[in-house]
Amino acid sequence: MKWLLLIAAVLAVASGADVAHKQQAINRLLFKITEPIRSKFADLKEASTSFVPTGAGELLKKEYDDHRLLEQKHWFSLFNPRQREEALMLVDALLESTDFDHFKDTAAYFRERMNEGEFVYALYVAVTHSTVCDGVILPPLYEVTPHMFTNSEVIQKAYTAKMTQTPAKFHMEFTGSRKNPEQRVAYFGEDVGMNSHHVHWHMDFPFWWHGDKIDRKGELFFWVHHQLTARFDAERLSNYLPVVDELYWSRPIKEGFAPHTTYRYGGEFPSRPDNKVFEAVEGVARIRDMKEMESRIRDAISHGYIVAKDGTPIYLDNDHGIDILGDVVESSTSSPNAAYYGALHNYAHMMLGRQADPKGKFNMPPGVMEHFETATRDPSFFRLHKYMDSLFKLHKDKLKPYTAEEIGYANAHVTEVEIDGDLSTYFEDFEIDLTNALDDTEEIDDVAISTFVKRLNHKPFTYKIGVDSDHEDTATVRIYLCPKHDYNGIELHLDEYRWGCIEMDKFWTHLNGKHQIIERKGSESSVTIPDRVPFHDLIKEADDAVAAGKDLVHSDVRACGHPARMLLPKGKSEGMEFNLFVAITSGDDATHDNPAADDHGSTHGYCGSHGEVYPDKRPMGYPLDRKVPDERVFDVDNINVSTVKVFHKE
Numbered sequence: 001m002k003w004l005l006l007i008a009a010v011l012a013v014a015s016g017a018d019v020a021h022k023q024q025a026i027n028r029l030l031f032k033i034t035e036p037i038r039s040k041f042a043d044l045k046e047a048s049t050s051f052v053p054t055g056a057g058e059l060l061k062k063e064y065d066d067h068r069l070l071e072q073k074h075w076f077s078l079f080n081p082r083q084r085e086e087a088l089m090l091v092d093a094l095l096e097s098t099d100f101d102h103f104k105d106t107a108a109y110f111r112e113r114m115n116e117g118e119f120v121y122a123l124y125v126a127v128t129h130s131t132v133c134d135g136v137i138l139p140p141l142y143e144v145t146p147h148m149f150t151n152s153e154v155i156q157k158a159y160t161a162k163m164t165q166t167p168a169k170f171h172m173e174f175t176g177s178r179k180n181p182e183q184r185v186a187y188f189g190e191d192v193g194m195n196s197h198h199v200h201w202h203m204d205f206p207f208w209w210h211g212d213k214i215d216r217k218g219e220l221f222f223w224v225h226h227q228l229t230a231r232f233d234a235e236r237l238s239n240y241l242p243v244v245d246e247l248y249w250s251r252p253i254k255e256g257f258a259p260h261t262t263y264r265y266g267g268e269f270p271s272r273p274d275n276k277v278f279e280a281v282e283g284v285a286r287i288r289d290m291k292e293m294e295s296r297i298r299d300a301i302s303h304g305y306i307v308a309k310d311g312t313p314i315y316l317d318n319d320h321g322i323d324i325l326g327d328v329v330e331s332s333t334s335s336p337n338a339a340y341y342g343a344l345h346n347y348a349h350m351m352l353g354r355q356a357d358p359k360g361k362f363n364m365p366p367g368v369m370e371h372f373e374t375a376t377r378d379p380s381f382f383r384l385h386k387y388m389d390s391l392f393k394l395h396k397d398k399l400k401p402y403t404a405e406e407i408g409y410a411n412a413h414v415t416e417v418e419i420d421g422d423l424s425t426y427f428e429d430f431e432i433d434l435t436n437a438l439d440d441t442e443e444i445d446d447v448a449i450s451t452f453v454k455r456l457n458h459k460p461f462t463y464k465i466g467v468d469s470d471h472e473d474t475a476t477v478r479i480y481l482c483p484k485h486d487y488n489g490i491e492l493h494l495d496e497y498r499w500g501c502i503e504m505d506k507f508w509t510h511l512n513g514k515h516q517i518i519e520r521k522g523s524e525s526s527v528t529i530p531d532r533v534p535f536h537d538l539i540k541e542a543d544d545a546v547a548a549g550k551d552l553v554h555s556d557v558r559a560c561g562h563p564a565r566m567l568l569p570k571g572k573s574e575g576m577e578f579n580l581f582v583a584i585t586s587g588d589d590a591t592h593d594n595p596a597a598d599d600h601g602s603t604h605g606y607c608g609s610h611g612e613v614y615p616d617k618r619p620m621g622y623p624l625d626r627k628v629p630d631e632r633v634f635d636v637d638n639i640n641v642s643t644v645k646v647f648h649k650e
């Protein structure tokens with residue numbers, strides 16, 4: 001058996017269909033994306049001229065031959081219908097590939113012909129969803145398209161360094177000045193790891209998805225964005241700021257924003273002053289259209305049902321309702337009636353992204369809100385998602401509160417919850433390579449140019465959960481961290497704080513029928529991923545492996561997931577109190593057979609299990625997702641709430 005595997009591996013390496021060759025090809029396709037494929041990448045260069053696209057690729061080639069495609073060296077927005085159409089044609093062409101060679105050749109061919117933004121988007125989505133790319137790690141987007149993650153000052157400095165061929169490292173500051181209180185939380189909205197998580201989430205779960213149904217996509221849309229706002233609020237409280245208020249179409253947008261960021265092609269991202277009054281955006285929507293969409297959705301929630309395209313009611317007041325509502329609010333292709341309920345979230349992103357030039361008079365490119373890479377830089381992103389969240393909460397609060405019997409699990413008695421290690425955060429410098437931000441030619445040597453940015457991290461810690469169980473069983477452990485006090489220092493009741501709870505972890509474990517201590521490291525969290533592998537390392541690793549005739553083994557390649565180093569909110573230097581909520585329930589709520597042995601992907605909490613059903617049958621946020629009129633319901637042996645402090649060290 002071992003020999004057979006070895007022979008298979010050798011054959012794969014020889015044919016170039018092994019992970020090392022695949023990784024090398026993807027690296028090379030994404031290297032210096034605004035320049036032609038380097039001639040030293042001979043197979044790709046060859047395919048870019050001689051390959052004959054088939055199927056969906058043939059249709060796309062026809063568009064190109066007829067000069068209908070967006071030019072190169074132009075900005076790209078997924079929210080622009082025609083630009084999206086073109087990108088999706090390439091996604092289709094790539095996903096049709098039944099072997100990697102076809103995938104690679106199709107990509108090489110269109111790389112030299114299509115708009116670079118469309119190409120990068122399509123390639124990332126296709127690698128994420130295509131089985132022929134299994135094992136490939138996508139390079140960090142902040143090193144492939146650094147313009148979308150850094151600011152203009154840094155890019156200008158990088159150009160100067162390049163022109164003089166001087167290796168350089170610069171510090172990148174967060175946008176704005178200390179006169180702006182929002183500046184205190186810019187480290188969160190501008191974090192390149194968090195922005196990558198957000199953009200990858202939308203690549204794993206695209207609103208335009210026309211493939212097989214993705215399990216609980218609408219609910220995941222709700223949950224991942226709800227968690228972003230809960231995390232943002234915890235950061236605000238850590239920085240002596242009130243939690244963010246929701247957006248209203250009839251009120252001025254309180255916070256302005258100056259992105260200090262430039263498109264690679266297309267000029268500066270537009271700014272918005274404070275207290276901008278919403279204006280209709282030509283070609284998108286009027287303010288009353290937005291209000292109309294909102295009121296139709298509110299109406300559906302109050303009635304407890306959505307009306308499908310054919311007029312049949314789809315009832316919402318059950319565990320499945322949130323999934324439908326998520327599809328409706330975004331809206332995605334799964335929305336049962338987008339003609340009637342519209343696309344509140346997607347339109348709102350465009351409305352906010354265009355307020356600087358709503359009539360298109362000044363030919364400005366779209367604002368940061370039109371790109372998943374840049375949206376969270378703008379404080380209005382969180383205002384918008386608080387508003388979406390208020391609709392989801394309206395629905396959730398209509399559901400019958402859980403009873404003690406429902407949330408109880410008689411087998412488990414949590415005896416104590418302790419944290420081994422400090423819950424302690426700090427800032428550190430993080431290096432981002434800027435090689436791909438700069439235009440040059442093959443003849444000019446690359447010089448090392450990078451930027452350093454401050455990012456949040458924390459010391460390692462381990463939960464130690466003491467449990468007495470009556471008999472052996474598989475159990476589900478859910479851990480949440482919830483701010484204990486509001487902005488004014490008033491202690492919150494469970495029903496007040498539950499909506500601000502951060503999902504820290506969810507995992508399955510074996511109860512041994514006796515007393516035991518469940519140990520779980522913070523770094524094992526099922527909502528986070530470790531640091532992304534730098535592009536430079538991916539290139540070196542794949543090139544070395546190919547040169548040595550060896551394959552690569554990449555075990556966990558998911559790009560969607562909150563950065564592990566941001567698992568904890570910043571906290572305060574004197575310590576900030578949180579409620580640590582731990583619930584142990586029966587493992588019957590797992591959707592797969594042996595949940596304790598199978599972690600089912602490291603980031604299922606926010607990102608699901610790729611291509612599989614969501615591993616947990618319970619609603620996301622359980623058991624804190626419904627109203628709690630009587631806190632005593634939570635007075636059950638299998639739930640423990642303790643107070644912990646998060647410290648921030650300068």
Ligand SMILES: [Cu+2]
Pocket residue numbers: 198202225372
């Ligand atoms: Cu989003």
